[in-house]
Amino acid sequence: MPGVPSSRGCDACRRQKKKCDQLKPACTRCARLKIPCLGSGQRRFKFKEGYSFRTEDAIVVSRVARIPSNDTLDITRDFIEVLQVTDIRYDVTWYGPFLENLPRRIGSSPALDAAIGAVSGAVTALRTRQNFPDAIGKYVKGWNALRTCLNDPVQTKSIHTVCAIYLMMICQSWIGSPKERFANHGEVLAQILNAAVSQAGKGQFEDNMIITLSMPVIMQSIVDPGIELGSWFWTLAKSYEPKRPFSSNQGGRIPSLQFYIMAQISQWVRDPALHLVDIATAYNQLIIDCVTMRSVLDKVVGMHASGPPQPGTRLYTLPQAAYSMLTCLALILNLMLRIFDPYSTSLAEEAGDLITETIWLAQLSDKYRPFGVSFMPPCLVMAWTAAEDLAVKQQIQDILVGYEADFPATRWVETCLWMQNKYEDIRRKQLRELYPASC
CATH class of the missing domain: 4.10.240.10 (Zn(2)-C6 fungal-type DNA-binding domain)
Structure with missing residues (x-):
C-alpha cells in the first residue's frame, strides 16, 4: 500500500x-x-x-523499518552474535528469554541501544578473556545514556528504559568494579517493575519482560522481608492466581513455582506467626515438589552421565534451575517453622537434607559457570544461612568464593553474613512477641 x-x-x-x-x-x-x-x-x-508471511525462524517486523545507521547496524550485529552462542556457559538468555526479541527494537531508544551494546561487549570479553577495555567503555557509555534518558519523564516510563535499566544491572554484576557500591538490586528491580506494570497487556515482549523482572523481585522479597511490594504488585500477582488450591502436580506443573504462590510466600514471611498454617502447608508441598523434581533431574543426569557441555543441553540445566529454586524456598520456610518449633528433629533433618542437595546441585552444575549457574548463588546463600555445622558452612563458602572469581563485583560471602543477621533479627522479633515477659 x-x-x-x-x-x-x-x-x-x-x-x-x-x-x-x-x-x-x-x-x-x-x-x-x-x-x-x-x-x-x-x-x-x-x-x-x-501481505505478510511467517516462517518458523523468521523475525517478523511489525512496523515500517527504519533506515539503520552504522551504529545500530553494529549493535544489532554484535548482539545477534551473542544470541547465537550455543555454549550454555555463555547463554545470555538465562537472564530472560525476552532478550531474543531485542534486535528488532534496536534504534527505538538511545538508552536501550547503549545497554544492548554494553551486554554484547561484556559477554564477548568474558567469553574470550579479551577486549575488556572495550567492554568497560561500552559499560560506561550505557550508564551515561541511561542517565540522560532518565532526565526525560516521558522516556522514564518507557518499557525500553525499563529494559535498559535491567540490562545495565546485569552488566554491573558481570564487569562492574569491585569497589562499586551496589544498590539493593531487589529494591531497584521492584521500582522499575512498578514502572513496567503499566505496560502489561500491550504485547508479548512487554508481558515477557514483566514476568522476567517479577521472579527475582519475588525471590528477593522472600529472602529480604524488608523489601515491601506495593499494591501495584498484588494487582499483577492476582492475575496469576490459580483457579484451585495447589495440592498435586497435575499436568506436570510444579505447584510451588506458580507465580501467585511464590508471591504469597513473600507475604507470609513478613509475619510468620500470623501465617503459620499457610507456611506449613506450603512447606509440605515444597518437600513433595523437591522429591518430584529430583526424580526428573535424576533421569536427565542419567541421560547425560558424562562429557563436557554440548550445544542444545539447555533442557538439561532447566530442571537444575527449577530444583535450586525449590530447595531455596524450602530452606526459607524451614527456617521460619524452626523459629516456632526449634526442637523439631524432623525439621532439622529436612534442613540438613536440603543443604546436602544444594551442595550436590552446585557441584553438578559447576561445569556451566558462569552464566549457566546464575540460579545457584541465592540457593547457596540460604543453605549457608540454614546450616549449623561449621564445616558445611565453610564448604558452601568455598563454592561461593569460586562464583565471586567469575564476577569480581559480586559479594556472595558478604551476602551470607547479611542474610544470617537478617533472619536472626526475625527470630528475635518473633520470640519477643511470643514470650514478652522473658525477653
Whole structure:
C-alpha cells in the first residue's frame, strides 16, 4: 500500500511517537528537551506491505523499518552474535528469554541501544578473556545514556528504559568494579517493575519482560522481608492466581513455582506467626515438589552421565534451575517453622537434607559457570544461612568464593553474613512477641 499519508510532526516527536504541535522555530517538546527540531511540517508517506508471511525462524517486523545507521547496524550485529552462542556457559538468555526479541527494537531508544551494546561487549570479553577495555567503555557509555534518558519523564516510563535499566544491572554484576557500591538490586528491580506494570497487556515482549523482572523481585522479597511490594504488585500477582488450591502436580506443573504462590510466600514471611498454617502447608508441598523434581533431574543426569557441555543441553540445566529454586524456598520456610518449633528433629533433618542437595546441585552444575549457574548463588546463600555445622558452612563458602572469581563485583560471602543477621533479627522479633515477659 504505497502513498499512505504520515504525520507532519518533527523527526524527534515521530521517532518517540509523540504528538507534535509543529511550532516554529522549534516545537514545545524539542524546546523543552533542548534538541534540534527538524522536519516539522513536511508531508511524508509511509509504505506498507499488502501481505505478510511467517516462517518458523523468521523475525517478523511489525512496523515500517527504519533506515539503520552504522551504529545500530553494529549493535544489532554484535548482539545477534551473542544470541547465537550455543555454549550454555555463555547463554545470555538465562537472564530472560525476552532478550531474543531485542534486535528488532534496536534504534527505538538511545538508552536501550547503549545497554544492548554494553551486554554484547561484556559477554564477548568474558567469553574470550579479551577486549575488556572495550567492554568497560561500552559499560560506561550505557550508564551515561541511561542517565540522560532518565532526565526525560516521558522516556522514564518507557518499557525500553525499563529494559535498559535491567540490562545495565546485569552488566554491573558481570564487569562492574569491585569497589562499586551496589544498590539493593531487589529494591531497584521492584521500582522499575512498578514502572513496567503499566505496560502489561500491550504485547508479548512487554508481558515477557514483566514476568522476567517479577521472579527475582519475588525471590528477593522472600529472602529480604524488608523489601515491601506495593499494591501495584498484588494487582499483577492476582492475575496469576490459580483457579484451585495447589495440592498435586497435575499436568506436570510444579505447584510451588506458580507465580501467585511464590508471591504469597513473600507475604507470609513478613509475619510468620500470623501465617503459620499457610507456611506449613506450603512447606509440605515444597518437600513433595523437591522429591518430584529430583526424580526428573535424576533421569536427565542419567541421560547425560558424562562429557563436557554440548550445544542444545539447555533442557538439561532447566530442571537444575527449577530444583535450586525449590530447595531455596524450602530452606526459607524451614527456617521460619524452626523459629516456632526449634526442637523439631524432623525439621532439622529436612534442613540438613536440603543443604546436602544444594551442595550436590552446585557441584553438578559447576561445569556451566558462569552464566549457566546464575540460579545457584541465592540457593547457596540460604543453605549457608540454614546450616549449623561449621564445616558445611565453610564448604558452601568455598563454592561461593569460586562464583565471586567469575564476577569480581559480586559479594556472595558478604551476602551470607547479611542474610544470617537478617533472619536472626526475625527470630528475635518473633520470640519477643511470643514470650514478652522473658525477653
